[in-house]
Amino acid sequence: MKDRRKLGAGTRLVRAARSLPSGDGHPVVPALIQSVAFDYGSAAEQDAVFGNERPGYVYGRYGTPTVAALELALAELDAVEAVTCFVTGMAAIAAFVDACAVSSGGRVVAQEDSYGQTRALFERWTRERGVDIVFVDTTDHAAVERALRAKPTTLLYAEAIANPLLRVNDIAALAALAHGSGARLAVDATFATPILFRPATLGADVVIHSLTKYVNGHGDVMGGAVGGSSEVARAMRDRTILDGGYLPPHEAWLVIRGMRTLALRVARQCESALHVARHLAAHPKISRVRYPGLPDHPQHAVAKRQFGGRFGGVVSFALKEDSREAAFRFLDGLELAASATTIGDLFTEVLYPPISSHRRLPAAERKRLGITDGFLRMSVGIEEPDDIVADVDAALAHV
Structure with missing residues (x-):
């Protein structure tokens, strides 16, 4: 280009500071590349990147350096x-299950007590698109096998730790059942995180995370991820390009920042959650506690073997006064913990599933699963555990 000093002021301003000055020293924090588009010296080079003949970046929906670093x-x-990263965990779930099963007419066997919005999505697909999706108790392996063998099945979908009932799935056993019937196993490992275990090492074909939760851990980003083979990644990349659900770079940069402390946070949250669970189990105003770290949990042995002695940062429990009114009084009595609809943050949060995550599920079905009117889910934060317990006790005084 000709001497930039001879260009008009408006042109010089528009073209200024498009690259960083060179110099020695490597940043210890990755750069945030916000650019939507990427310039090339020749059209042939750009064509090669668009055609996947060489690595590179061309447009935000096709990939960006910051998101690629997170991936x-x-x-x-x-x-x-x-x-492949998506704008939310639900976007990740929808993209994978649709691309790898539903869109080709594949049948899905899914966990009955999964996250309420996941089940609502699957049920909507059955109504609107005639998709064959059946729901089973994935901890009942005989029931899973019957469902898989009832008809040719493309996908078995399960959660590592179920939201909010905290059933724990034996991933190796489910993988054997799925593969024995010619199906893939997809595992939503959001509640477990890669700190407790890695489902792919036990036979899962696809691992899904809501990055919004533990991986980011600071309550300020939404995101999702689908991990698997390069074949799955190609299918997911096609979805981000055409459906537009790709994670933006600023969100990716924040997730990278957050996940650096994932191991420290999860260790603390697991330790504190066990402390809270033991306290609740002995409390006279609590009728039942669901936490994989307690010996009376139905899958305690599976959790102990699969997760290496840690059991997650979420505790679910039911009030002895098993009513909506009692649950509301408890929530309104909290001062330290937030009455909030997420998990995995630094701070303790309590959710009432009947009005939030499982609101779309009919009351009779919620009750059948164990989500009764006095059922609550607590995501334990990294505050001092005794302070969390004191806050819970103060709220229970209102029940």
Whole structure:
């Protein structure tokens, strides 16, 4: 280009500071590359990148360096070939299940007590698109096998730790059942995180995370991830390009920042959750506690073997006064913990599933599963555990 000093002021301003000055020293924090588009010296080079003949970046929906850095890190964490990031966890679930099963007419066997919005999505597909999706108790392996063998099945979908009932799935057993019937196993490992275990090492074909939760852990980002083979990654990349659900770079940069302390946070949350669970189990105003770390949990042995002695940071429990009114009084009595609809943050949060995550599920079905009117879910934060317990006790005084 001709001497820039001879260009008009408006042109010089528009073209200024498009690259960083060179100099020695490597930043210890990765750069945030916000650019939507990427310039090339020749059209042939750009064509080669668009055609996947060479690596590179061309447009935000096709990939960006900051998001790619996060995807590489997540793939290493989960021991999978590749990861694709999405704008939310639900976007990740929808993209994978649709692309790899539903859109081709494949049948899905899904966990009955999964996250309420996941089940609502699957049920909507059955109504609107005639998709064959059946729901089973995935901890009942005989029931899973019957469902898989009833008809040719493309996908078995399960959660590592169910939201909010905290059933724990034996991933190796489910993988054997799925593969024995010619199906893939997809595992939503959000509640477990890569710190407790890596489902792919136990036979899962696909690992899904809501990055909004523990991986980011600071309550300020939404995101999702699908990890698996390079074949799965190609299908997911096609979805981000055409459906537009790709994670933006600023969100990716924040997730990278957040996940650096994932191991420290999860260790603290697991330790504190066990402390809270033991306290609740002995409390006269609590009728039942669901936490994989307690010996009376139905899958305690599976959790102990699968997760290496840690049991997650979420505790679910039912009030002895098993009513909506009692649950509301408890929530309104909290001062330290937030009455909030997420998990995995630094701070303790309590959710009432009947009005939030499982609101779309009919009351009779909620009750059948064990989500009664006095049932609550607590995501334990990294505050001092005795302070969390004191806050819970103060709220229970209102029940």
